[in-house]
Amino acid sequence: MSARGRFITFEGIDGAGKSTQIDFVATRLRERGIDIVVTREPGGTEIGEALRELVLRQPMSARTETLLVFAARAQHVEQVIAPALVAGRWIVCDRFTDATYAYQSGGRGVPEAAVAALERWVHPDLQPDLTFLFDVAPDVAAQRLSAARAADRFEAEQRDFFARVRAVYLERARRFPARFVVLDGTQPPEAVRAQLGEALDRWR
Numbered sequence: 001m002s003a004r005g006r007f008i009t010f011e012g013i014d015g016a017g018k019s020t021q022i023d024f025v026a027t028r029l030r031e032r033g034i035d036i037v038v039t040r041e042p043g044g045t046e047i048g049e050a051l052r053e054l055v056l057r058q059p060m061s062a063r064t065e066t067l068l069v070f071a072a073r074a075q076h077v078e079q080v081i082a083p084a085l086v087a088g089r090w091i092v093c094d095r096f097t098d099a100t101y102a103y104q105s106g107g108r109g110v111p112e113a114a115v116a117a118l119e120r121w122v123h124p125d126l127q128p129d130l131t132f133l134f135d136v137a138p139d140v141a142a143q144r145l146s147a148a149r150a151a152d153r154f155e156a157e158q159r160d161f162f163a164r165v166r167a168v169y170l171e172r173a174r175r176f177p178a179r180f181v182v183l184d185g186t187q188p189p190e191a192v193r194a195q196l197g198e199a200l201d202r203w204r
């Protein structure tokens with residue numbers, strides 16, 4: 001049997017630059033001969049993508065939102081992430097449970113204990129091995145997004161919402177320094193790519 005794969009996650013507020021860099025990381029790792037699965041949350045499965053549409057578009061309570069992102073995550077972990085890791089493949093995932101602490105707890109005020117309880121139920125034995133936190137100020141991210149596309153339910157939130165989300169992300173990076181790499185996301189894309197490349201080389 002092959003060794004378990006690695007689980008790499010991308011985190012940061014909307015517009016921080018995660019999706020822009022994900023193919024770069026996947027390509028860098030494939031060049032090392034690693035079998036990479038690129039996926040995202042909410043989403044990554046048919047059920048997960050359907051739930052994503054609901055969560056991004058449909059007004060709902062913070063509790064409902066939290067349960068739906070974890071419903072999507074349960075399916076994703078069981079159907080995609082866990083089987084891939086067991087097979088020795090590596091996962092590169094755009095957002096995971098850190099995002100639920102940041103958005104639903106930090107942003108929306110859902111008790112952290114509720115998120116922690118769902119985390120323990122949905123993926124008791126699974127944590128990312130490496131998490132890239134794309135750190136940018138809400139003003140910078142908002143400016144990027146207003147130029148890019150129509151806002152979803154999260155992107156339409158105000159600066160103070162994103163300030164709370166960012167603060168929780170940074171707090172988690174301090175709490176879990178072994179797996180978090182905080183990137184300066186305000187730099188131009190090529191400079192962010194260089195930070196990622198160096199971090200991957202250090203981590204190998």
Ligand SMILES: Nc1ncnc2c1ncn2[C@@H]1O[C@H](COP(=O)(O)OP(=O)(O)OP(=O)(O)O)[C@@H](O)[C@H]1O
Pocket residue numbers: 012013014015016017018019020021144145148155185186187188189190192
């Ligand atoms: N380092 C950067 N400097 C300037 N603009 C950037 C940078 N990285 C990405 N952008 C631009 O900012 C916008 C948002 O980037 P991207 O979609 O990668 O963010 P994201 O973190 O995936 O956001 P979301 O969480 O909403 O999916 C895009 O238009 C992208 O081209």
Ligand SMILES: [Mg+2]
Pocket residue numbers: 018019020094
């Ligand atoms: Mg994105």
